[in-house]
Amino acid sequence: MIIVTGATGLLGRQIVERLLTRVPAGRIGLSVRDPEKAQAFADQGVRVRRGDFADAGGLAHAFEGATQVLIVSIDKMGDEAVRGHRAAIDAAVAAGARRVLYTSHMGASATSHFQACRDHAATEEALRACGVPYTSLRNGFYAASAVRFLVQATGSGRLALPADGPVSWTSHDDLAEAAAAVLADEGRFDGPTPPLTAAEALDFDDIARIAGDVTGRPISRTTAPDDRFRRQMEEHGVPAGYAGHLLDIFVAARAGEFATVDPTLATLLGHEPTPLSAVLRKHLPGA
Known part of the structure; x- marks a missing residue:
């Protein structure tokens, strides 16, 4: 089962919508803080469970049966963001996922001037050390x-x-479609992707x-x-x-x-x- 976190957010919701055009609903599970907000997906046959990065037990339940887990980065910065991402990575590994994916950033670097990019770099380091194959989707800067x-x-x-x-301003629509394509073609990228840009x-x-x-x-x-x-x-x-x-x-x-x-994003999109x-x-x- 492909698990997607943050599936009621702007990017996560679009990823699930596009994933539904590629794989059966029964192969998709969502980990969300408020399952009621994902009722429309549940009505289509998608498994919806409550999952919070601050609740290890809840994540274990939400990630049960995972083959792949896509961790959509949270809207926080600094230690809080990295702790949350590490907790989700640990839960994905414990659930037996074959691959952990993460929505990173084209500017991910420990020396970036922008805190969010330093957080992405720290999360990628945790992915490298997690012991299972991973894919880091290095998204272009959101046009929004x-x-x-x-x-x-x-x-x-x-x-x-x-x-x-x-700045390579890139649309949520395109990045969601690319994430769905990568999830549906497991192993297409191993490690960080090239920058997924406009x-x-x-x-x-x-x-x-x-x-x-x-x-x-x-x-x-x-x-x-x-x-x-x-x-x-x-x-x-x-x-x-x-x-x-x-x-x-x-x-x-x-x-x-x-x-x-x-050109990688264009290739993924066709x-x-x-x-x-x-x-x-x-x-x-x-x-």
């Missing part, structure tokens, strides 16, 4: 993050962000231009000093630690950590990845 930075700018016509660098890397000058074309309203891109950006985030109620993590995305982008473009313009057209207000 670019959308969040743009939402206010579409109304004001001004996009004031720190200096950045090119076909081009874009900075926010490019994105402002594309967003203007999509919405029909020009957007002016200006550079905000790092300290001012952090202060403005905090003044708008963003916790200081999280504001620092947001700033670190730009620091890492300036260092070229997210600039790689690789077509070119979704361009950022299509993501913006789908999600930006007024597009």
Whole structure:
């Protein structure tokens, strides 16, 4: 049985939807914190059990009978994230899974400027030491993050962000389809995958231009000093630690950590990845 964690989240849900087009529902199990939110999958014949990375007994029940376990990375940073991922890896191994898979990041590195990428690197180290074959899906940077930075700018016509660098913005839709393809073809990748990225890397000058074309309203891109950006985030109620993590995305982008473009995602999909313009057209207000 293929077990997917976090199956009620944005990425996890789409992975399961696409996996259902490739394998019978009876071969899929979900580990979720709130089974009621996965009722639509249960109605299709998917096994749904409660699983929480902080509850080893619950994970053992949720992972029972696993042949593969896909650990969808949790929306936390630092020690809490790594502890949770390690607990899920240990539970997958204890359940007898032949392979453990994990949604990592193209920038995974112990020396990254971005905390989340350091967390992914620590989780990959735990995977290497777990004693069973593993696959680390090194996903491109989520295009949804670019959308969040743009939402206010579409109304004001001004996009004031720190200096950045090119980023391979990649859609959740494409990454979900790729994960489903890898799960359905067990062993296709052993260890970390190549970066699963879009076909081009874009900075926010490019994105402002594309967003203007999509919405029909020009957007002016200006550079905000790092300290001012952090202060403005905090003044708008963003916790200081999280504001620092947001700033670190730009620091890492300036260092070229997210600039790689690789054809592996296109190969998995059988077509070119979704361009950022299509993501913006789908999600930006007024597009």
